[in-house]
Amino acid sequence: MGSVTDSPNTEAGKKITVIFVLGGPGSGKGTQCTNIVQNFGYTHLSAGDLLRAEIKSGSENGTMIQNMIKEGKIVPAEVTIKLLQKAIQESDNEKFLIDGFPRNEENRSSFESITGIVPEIVLFFDCSEEEMEKRLLGRNQGREDDNIETIRKRFNVYMESSLPVIQYYDSLGKVRKIDAAKPIDAVFEDVKAIFEKVVA
Template identity: 75%
Template sequence: MIKEGKIVPSEVTIKLLQKAMHESENDKFLIDGFPRNEENRAAFEAVTKIEPAFVLFFDCPEEEMERRILSRNEGRVDDNIETIRKRFKVFQESSLPVVEYYDSKGKVRKIDAAKPVEEVFEAVKSIITPKEEKNEMQIIVLP
């Protein structure tokens, strides 16, 4: 499914997340790339009874993301132009509405991810570090 640029079924992802959360001794979690669609979001909140404290959204133009993915040299099968463009399309259609949903609730913290790595890291630290919200989940949605 990943090779095809498709989304893994919610029940599989939620079970894996719940298992990892239950096995952890932490009371805060940073979940990268989930939920990826409205069904993921609704299922996760219904099953876990958890709503994120905030959503960290890395905003970056597609051209820059494409350039970075193609130059990352990880040798991933899905790092090819066709699959990358499929993933961008899936993001626009499925994931962006989730970001918009949380944005309507005032929960999106947007980072300009086109900036240099050091600046992006500092921006992330400034959002995550000083938060007063304790014992709440934090989610990052990435394309």
């Protein structure tokens, strides 16, 4: 890891390392994030989990988020980013995995301008639509959104909105693409090789 001088990512004197974790629904991001946390000591922040926790807290902010979701509106990027920023500031850790965010180009530019944090790298779990479909349909978790039409819709939305983010970071040489179609253990071997370089 670099020193404070070669990175703009400083928060209250801490040198912050942020890694964005991107990949389509069913690409295995959650499983690999758990492995990274256990092996490399990162704190895992999921934008969706933070929004749900805020709603549960019953705060004014939480009520506003809940109402927006109920009305089918998209929660503004600033709201999600402020929750991520708060989680980073309140944590004793300096290394963070941010999972499933930024979802689109607007999220990305807002995150960098609000927090002043640029990700160290972007982990991109690359998986074919067929493989993701197979996994989501085989999950049997009783999730209502795991039917074929919904899966395809989610995949298309993901491709349209997230690809520009991946292309942007790729142009900066920050994307580390992982073949997520491989078995879980094989995928983690690839992840480990990347993290050993980041941590070094």
